[in-house]
Amino acid sequence: MSTTNTYESISNENRKFPPAASFAANAHIGSMESYRKEYNKSIEDPHAYWAEVAEDLHWFKPWDSVLDDSSQPFYKWFDGSRTNLSYNCLDRHVAEGRGDKTAILWEGEPGDKRVLTYADLLSEVSRFANVLKRLGAHKGDRVAIYLPMIPELAVALLACARIGAVHSVIFAGFSSDSIRDRVLDSQTSLVITADGGYRRGKILELKKIVDAGVQDCACVHHVLVVERGGDEAIDCPMQNERDVFYNNVSAKVDAVCPAEEMEAEDLLFLLYTSGTTGKPKGIMHTTAGYQVFSYLTAKYTFDLQSDDVYWCTADVGWITGHTYIVYGILQNCTTQVMYEGAPNSPDEGRFWEIIENYKVSIFYTAPTAIRAFMKWGDDWVTKKDLSSLRLLGTVGEPINPEAWMWYHTVIGAERCPIVDTWWQTETGGHMLTPLPGATPTKPGCATLPFFGIDADVLNDDGESVEAGILAIKKPWPGMMRGIYGDTQRYESAYWSKWGGQYYFPGDGARVDEDGYIWILGRVDDVVNVSGHRIGTAELESVFVEHAAVAESAVVGVPHEIKGQGLIAFVTVIEGQACSDNLRNQLVAMVDKSIGKFARPERILFSSDLPKTRSGKIMRRLLRDIAEGRELGNTSTLADPSIVENLQLQFQQGN
Ligand code: WT7
Numbered sequence: 001m002s003t004t005n006t007y008e009s010i011s012n013e014n015r016k017f018p019p020a021a022s023f024a025a026n027a028h029i030g031s032m033e034s035y036r037k038e039y040n041k042s043i044e045d046p047h048a049y050w051a052e053v054a055e056d057l058h059w060f061k062p063w064d065s066v067l068d069d070s071s072q073p074f075y076k077w078f079d080g081s082r083t084n085l086s087y088n089c090l091d092r093h094v095a096e097g098r099g100d101k102t103a104i105l106w107e108g109e110p111g112d113k114r115v116l117t118y119a120d121l122l123s124e125v126s127r128f129a130n131v132l133k134r135l136g137a138h139k140g141d142r143v144a145i146y147l148p149m150i151p152e153l154a155v156a157l158l159a160c161a162r163i164g165a166v167h168s169v170i171f172a173g174f175s176s177d178s179i180r181d182r183v184l185d186s187q188t189s190l191v192i193t194a195d196g197g198y199r200r201g202k203i204l205e206l207k208k209i210v211d212a213g214v215q216d217c218a219c220v221h222h223v224l225v226v227e228r229g230g231d232e233a234i235d236c237p238m239q240n241e242r243d244v245f246y247n248n249v250s251a252k253v254d255a256v257c258p259a260e261e262m263e264a265e266d267l268l269f270l271l272y273t274s275g276t277t278g279k280p281k282g283i284m285h286t287t288a289g290y291q292v293f294s295y296l297t298a299k300y301t302f303d304l305q306s307d308d309v310y311w312c313t314a315d316v317g318w319i320t321g322h323t324y325i326v327y328g329i330l331q332n333c334t335t336q337v338m339y340e341g342a343p344n345s346p347d348e349g350r351f352w353e354i355i356e357n358y359k360v361s362i363f364y365t366a367p368t369a370i371r372a373f374m375k376w377g378d379d380w381v382t383k384k385d386l387s388s389l390r391l392l393g394t395v396g397e398p399i400n401p402e403a404w405m406w407y408h409t410v411i412g413a414e415r416c417p418i419v420d421t422w423w424q425t426e427t428g429g430h431m432l433t434p435l436p437g438a439t440p441t442k443p444g445c446a447t448l449p450f451f452g453i454d455a456d457v458l459n460d461d462g463e464s465v466e467a468g469i470l471a472i473k474k475p476w477p478g479m480m481r482g483i484y485g486d487t488q489r490y491e492s493a494y495w496s497k498w499g500g501q502y503y504f505p506g507d508g509a510r511v512d513e514d515g516y517i518w519i520l521g522r523v524d525d526v527v528n529v530s531g532h533r534i535g536t537a538e539l540e541s542v543f544v545e546h547a548a549v550a551e552s553a554v555v556g557v558p559h560e561i562k563g564q565g566l567i568a569f570v571t572v573i574e575g576q577a578c579s580d581n582l583r584n585q586l587v588a589m590v591d592k593s594i595g596k597f598a599r600p601e602r603i604l605f606s607s608d609l610p611k612t613r614s615g616k617i618m619r620r621l622l623r624d625i626a627e628g629r630e631l632g633n634t635s636t637l638a639d640p641s642i643v644e645n646l647q648l649q650f651q652q653g654n
Contacts, residue, residue, distance in 0.1 A: 013401050017408070018440040019417050023390070027303045027437020035438040035448075042451040043474070049452060050077075050477055054292050057331070058092045059083045060261045063288070067475065073495045073503075074482070075475040076265050077289030084259035085268060085291045086129075086162035089330035090122040091259060102335045105309070105358050106151050109198035109341025114151055118333065121155070123255040128152070128159035130253035131246065135190055135222045139164030139260055142186040142270065146170045146179060146210055148197020149340040152226045152246070153316045154326050156192050161268060164260040165190075168270040168282070171317025172197060172206060174595045178280075179213030182272050186282055186484055187219045194228040195236035200342045203229075207236045224249075264288035270484050271319055273425040274533045275493060276525045278541035282484030283425050290428050291327070293478030297429035297450060298328030301419055302362050303391060303436050311337040312364040312393075313351070318531075319425040320395055323478075324364060328429065343369060348376040352384035363411070364393035368530040370403045371561045378410050386411065391436050393419040396531025397563040398519050404443035422446035422519050424505055425533075426494070428478025431455065431505075432517055447516045452476050455517060457509045462498040467510040469523055472503040479503070525619075527556030527564050534598050539568060542593045543586055548576035553609055553617050554600065557626045566600040567626040569646065571608055578605035604650060610643040612636050618643075625650050 024030040029038065042049040047066040054063070064080030093099060099119030106114040116124065137143055143165045147153040153169075160167040168186050170179055183191065193210045196203045207225055214220045225236065226246045238245070262268075268290055270282040298304060302324075310329060314320035329336055337358050343351045351373075355363065373381070392412050394404075399420055408418055417436035423429060431453050432446040439447050449455040454474040459465045483490045497504035508520035522528065525536045536554040543552040551571045559565035570586065572578055583603050590599050610618045613636065624631050625647050634640050 013442060013444055015401075016440045016442055017417070019437050020415065023417060024437040026305070027435075028300055029303075029435045030437045032438050032440075035435055039449070039451055043454055046452055046474070050292060053296050054078065054288075057083070057088050057291065057295060063264065069475060073475075073491065073500065075479065077286075077475075077477045078264040078292070081264045081288055082261040083264070083288055083291060084162065084262050085287060085327060085331075086125060086158045087259040088291060088295070089158060089327065090118060090125060093118045093333045094122050098333050101333060103330065104151055104154065104336060104338050106338045107340065107354065108150070109201070109339075109345055116151060121158075121330075124151070124155050125158040125162060126257035127250050127253055127255045128155050128246075129162040129257040130255075131224070131249045132159055132163060132165060132190070133257075134249055134253060135224060135244065137163065137165045137190050139262075140166065140267070141190070142166045142168055142188045144168045144170055144179070144183055144186075144188040144191045146172055146174075146191065146193045146206060147226065147316075148172055148194055148199075148204065148206065148228060149315055149338060150194065150197070150226070150228055151338065152194070154330075154338070157269075157316065157322070157326050158330075162257060162259050164262050164266060166267045166269060168272070169317050169322070170272070171315055171595075172204065173317075173597050175592050176209050176212035177593045178595060179210060180217060181280070182282070183214055183217050183220060185272075186270055188217075189219055189221050190224060191220055191222075192224045192226070194226040196234040197228055198341055200345045203232070203234055205235060207234075211237065211239075262287045265481070267481075269322065271322065271425055273319075274526060274535035274538055275489075276535055276537060278535070278537045280535075280538070281486070281489065281493070283480050284482045284484055285428055285478075286481050289477035289479070291331070293429045293476065294323045294328035295331040297433075297478070298324060298334075299332050300435055301421060301430050301433050301450070302364070302393065304329075304332045304334050304362075306333075308334055308361045309337065309359055309388070310334050310362040310364070311339070311354070311358070311360045313339070313343070313369065314364070314366070314395070319423075319428070320364075323429050343372070344376070347380075348373075349380040349383065352381050352386060355386055355389065356384045359388035361388050362391045362393070363389055364395065366396040366531045367394055367399040367403055368397065368561060368563050370394065370399070370407050371563075373411075374403060374406050375561065381410055386413070389413075389416050391419070392416045393421060395421045395423070397528045398521055399444055401443035408443070417441060420444070420446045422507075422517075426480040426505070427472075427476070428480065431472065431476075432519070442516060445512075445516050445518050449517075457511050457517065458498065458502070460497075462501070467520075468508070469497070470505055470507045470509040470517070470519070471498065472505065473501075475503075521564075522556075527554075527566055529556075529559075529564055529566060529597065530562040532597050534566065534594070536566070538594060539566065539590065539598065539600065542589050543568065543570055545593075546582075546586060546589060548572050548582055549586075551609060553619060553622055555619055555623045555626050557601070557623070559601065566598070567622075568600040568603045569609055569622055570603055570605055572605060604646065606642065606646050606649065608639065608642045610634075610646070611638050613638045622646075
């Protein structure tokens, strides 16, 4: 666990910030008594609790049972029901007279703007759904989505949900190779992309990246291309038959498309994420449970009110965007800002300008972004009017108390509660989080479990301890239902830790005197770089592809802005040179296989890696080296001189 720094700083943290009385007075959950009352109800009688929540939504057919836990860990929620998530995000609001409410206030990086009401969104989504049907997409087919942060990204997800196609969104920072792996693993028949998108003033030519990715994928019948370019022509080669411009087809289809009646456990989406092996996992989420959980967590964690303007800065390519840009937020009929580009384009004031212009009231971002804002300086912030803000949120990694305090003081003007939300791709929605009108917050702490979440900190034997491993002891509606095509990995990665009883998220945690849970970081070989999850094994398998490389071990280390960075230790085959040239080639391989965001901070070469006599790489020692710590116990090493050499090399900055 490379969490020493976080652990030290948070273990001395005892400041406490109760919500302001004025915030609590109008909040959905306005006191700790009401949190506890509702929480107890949700744990004691989950069936009654979740049934009552689900009543807020539309069902074509009601459920027979709320939770079927007869086949653990293959749980079923709302079994027997029929529903549609796109219907609950759109049609329900239009039918109930809320069609004129603004859904999306979109701004492109170059400054172009679009506004869509819920009624507009319904017709865009219906049209898009009809285009998908025209291209042969059916219920159950997998559709990959590789788009910039334009309204069509949200529209594409909803259109898939509408016809029952399974979306698999691939974040537009992933490489061609990553697209290929995901498309093949899920046997995707249709890929939706754009000619390009804007990032820091530059055009990203997305269609070309897709072309390279799918060139040998026989399963892909069509590539549907949204034209983002506008006036500026983006180079976008098209292949006859296979490739289709969205606008050419959309003009020929109807803007009405009835929502498919989906079964509760029909697959809604796949989202690939990293684990402890070299192969990313296609996390499966299904319809009804995810629908209810995303709806309720969004409503309570963000205390959504009818006049809020919400803004989540994540990309829809990650789970945060799926749940808290698309499904959770739209089900609550909230107005939101969606922004395409970077926070420092054209300058470091862009985010604060957006908040001022759109009068954003709820702002949800990541610790890594907050640390970058701190570095850029307060002037960018104080020049703007941020008085519309009433609530702040953070997600993605543990937030250090210093960044929390800056967020609280400089962005929140000491007025806005901060919700530090702990959750995962696998959990579908918030698991540990303050409720802003109730929970007194502590800097760096995700505080208490959400309704229905039975969280505990356990040791390896499954006993409750003060510091150990986070466990979730009961199923919840938003939980993953499996790994696509790999049932065995689902059971072994998530359910084998405590004899199949409890869900194992892979995070270390500590409980304090108030029962608050502090997340300490991953306990497995997964590293969190700027909130992006990267398996060290994924990078290692990239490096060993190189003919000159014999072996590699990658570890995570604390990083000032990114939270964690990656340090790679690489051994070369005898007779091969450890040159800068080789280093550059290895970096280029990371770019190609995963994406630039997975680049290591440093690559160190050596003749061997520290190993036990039985040949096991001692990662603990590599972490000691990479974090500049004294070496731990080296007595079990086969050859202690290796680690000493590496340490010297690291200190010399090689
Ligand atoms: C891992 C999940 C949830 C959407 C973004 C990341 C870490 C996430 C927090 C937080 C401490 C956090 C955990 C978790 N994490 N939020 N508030 N405090 N750690 O989703 O890629 O599935 O990663 O991110 O380590 O296991 P993800």
